[in-house]
Amino acid sequence: MHWTCILISFCWLCPTLVHAGKVLVFPVDGSHWVNMNVIIQELHLRGHQVSVVRSTDSWYIKESSPFYTSITLDMESGFDEDFLTAFIAELLDIQKGGMSVWKRFKLEMELAKKNSEVQKKQSKLIEGLFENKELIQSLKDAEYDLVLTDPATPTGAILAQYLKLPLVFNVRWTSQGEGHFSIAPSPLSYVPIVGSELSDKMSFFERLLNVLIFGFAEHQIAQYLLPHYENLIEKYFGPDTDYLSMFQADLWLMRVDFVFEFPRPTMPNVIYMGGFQCKPAKPLPQHLEDFVQSSGEHGVILMSLGTLIGELPPDLAEAITAAFAKLPQKVIWRYKGDRPGTLGNNTLLVDWMPQSDLLGHPKIKLFVAHGGTNGVQEAIYHGVPILGLPLVFDQHDNLLRIKERGAGKVIDVFTMNEDIFFQGIMEVLTDPSYGVNMQRLSRLHRDQPIKPLDNALFWIEFVMRHKGAAHLRTESYKLPWYSYHSIDVILFLAAVVLVILSTFALLIKCLCSMFLRTKHKRD
Template identity: 50%
Template sequence: MNNNLKMSRVIPVLLTGLCLLLFRPTCCSCSNILVVPVDGSHWINMEIILQELHARGHNITVMHSATSWYIPNNSTWFTSINVQMLDDEDKDFYNRMLLNYLECRKSSTFMRTFCQNNLVGSMLDVGHKFLSESVAGILDDQAFMKLLQDTKFDLMLTDPCLPVGLLLGSYLKLPMVYNVRWMDTGDVHFTIAPSPLSYIPFPGSELSDQMDFLERTKNTLHYLQNLAQQHFIINPYYSDLLQRHFPPGSDLMSLQLAADMWLVRADFIFEFPRPTMPNVVYIGGFQCKEARPLPVELEEFMQSSGNHGVVVMSLGTLVSALSRETMEAIAAAFARLPQKVLWKFVGEKPSSLGNNTLLVKWLPQNDVLGHPKTRAFVAHGGTNGLYEAIYHGVPVVGLPLLFDQFENILRLKVRGAARMVEAGSLTEEGFLEALKDVLETPSYRNNMKRLSQLHQDLPMSPMDTAVFWIEYVIRNKGAAHLQAAGFSLPWYSYFCLDVAVFFTAVTAAVVWALFAVCRNVCCRKSRRKTKAD
């Protein structure tokens, strides 16, 4: 009886302790995180991280434009702050840019990348003019800034592709974490890490890490072109803002480099190997996951393909259509395949569409790519879609359209997992040949399966890695101990030019001294000889 009484008293205590262990908040729970994202496909992957942070008990506040394409004004799991950030109402901008890109692609292989980068420079000129004015308006609003300061945020999480978040976070003196792939200066690595141009292709150059002399020359010219855009297009728009709101000597680069943690949406099974830094963490493919069951109609379509399987095509979120002639050529090529085709398509139905092709306005891309019937993925080359293809081991026929998409496809092509087709010169026969090559040559699928295996062979998932380091920065109120001292050095010290000048001066002094001694000795001998004569 006494034993039963004791047990009846002990069990509730044990249960209470177990509940406290299971449901106790972590050291970072209920942290206040201020988020400044970038709209479009950038938001799609930022949202995935934010939902995971919210599920772990953090309070999320998202600052965005009221006219955002994808970021909702009303959400059950984050608080919205609407500000004027970027004129994102003109969705036709990307279609106009696409037409200009197609014109550039008609140039020679050497010149077309410079043409494309000039288009990007023009876009930066317009975009940063507006952005600098928007940020200045935010920082000049003293009541609004006091409200942000009084909220006591613990962290700024931002996508530095646009500098709004880094400027605001720097002004508020918040620990800063980047969810990053691109910055206004281009590829993140060229900002944060040593990047020898001899074997590291500059963004936009469409080169690999194996470069001959002419390609290294092209790579260097792209680097100089980027420096010119940074110093003569981007920086001038922020000079007045920086003078008024930041310490003397501040510039965009110094503020960028002050970030505590860089969560880079990349994986070296996809990127070319290169130097990196201690506060750079790679989370490429963090949005990928096991395929879920498809809706009944899609599952029936996939199963109807039999042993031939299905080809999936999607051109992403920003550009959903090419020219009418190109669409007709693509549809006609699809009609000649024995495979079924699932095509995410918006616009007028092509007249050459075959009975084997199903047009849909939306598809669960990750789940379709993970379906055992999927044989190939026709993609524009966005990183989200390509990492999903890598995760599920699906070879790619690339149809790049804009920006980094050409280089993304190139990286898979170099690894034998993709074919590239030029949208501007696409023909039915050429597209069909590329499709059949990828579908019928086993090496494409085998190489992609190998990449998939390497991509998933990790001690911790990319999502868990991202969340760990975000909470690490919150717990430790920053990560300054991971920042390299080189960022605070003037450029001449960083490259040891002052040391080179010193050694040059010493060498010159020694040579001059030796010359003087020799001349003096020779003159003495000459004078002695003259006296003797």
């Protein structure tokens, strides 16, 4: 498989125009860092200098790297591996026996509270940074070209506004939800709210649900997010600055494309780079290649539930390996828990695997996945159908997009047993439509005039060259909500109509009474 492209005759390197820039990166820890690191490496490769702000308690973000220099803050970042793994374990416990509305609500509350804690620590962190006069001065002196940040917390954006630097987002979620909702008109009639598990084709009651979830989400933000930042923003930016204005970015590099995401309104400064992290498969390590080749004509099934879920409750793990054991295929499962008793000879448990290289191997027939964005994008890139076992966060939504396109099947991991899992695997393996549809998605995804990563880098460098991209930013940010929605104009027009009608009614009344009086007199 390779990128379809056209002969772009004007492609030459213009060395005088390639500006070796300085980029200040304020990343979000955890799986978000994996994405950011791809861009950082590419920036380094193109000769730019990258500085990364991290905390002493950083989890994924290493202090030393050949690709960047780090600025380590002696503060808590709020991103906490232990908490997250504990949360996932609790989640598996909460959801056992299937999901009810109550369990769902409890889960959302749990997540909101966790998010609130993270945001509180992030807000303290940025305040600490602002009060570190020496560090702030050194950041000013460094004359960065731009701040590159992930707006899952607003911290990086606030720093960019404070330093008055151009701002580029590497974004899937902002602290207020899915990236588009902060910037592009999002008619709730066909744009599903994140976490709603709704598609872009909604019945009346689904549209109603979408509106209600939107209201709930707005309430959650007001309750759990804004209080941590409002005082901070007032203190450093003055009383007239609101939270949303911090998000006036020059560019939004969105980690989706419309092969994956439902089509929806967008904005001129949104660049779609979905699948930017995907690369052609490299050869496998010999032991894996041997194992894969040993599968013969049956091929191989790959399973991974992401980095956060190293192990499962024993009965669930047993059910999975028992189902696998019945298959003629070979199976590679990234699993760190105890070896299940029902493990078949055909199944290889591994601590880590070169997931993308395996997905690109022609022997791979099926990907059993939790539905994290990276894994789903890699499956699309390599054209491997998915059996989805979503757990939390955006995983249900990600897999819904695959299911809607007929490129995968989703089963509920919390009510699943050996039989259900086995039937699920058999269905995706034997019904050719899953593979055909996923390969169609793969062809569409690869058929772009420019590779997503190259496009993202072009636009980051565009911001360096032109010191921002103000000409792509709409005026919408500057309007209060009632003006944005023309509510003031509508009320004014309604008042005018009312005045005209009242005047008219008054006139009629006066005329009538005059007429009656005259008549009365005459009588």
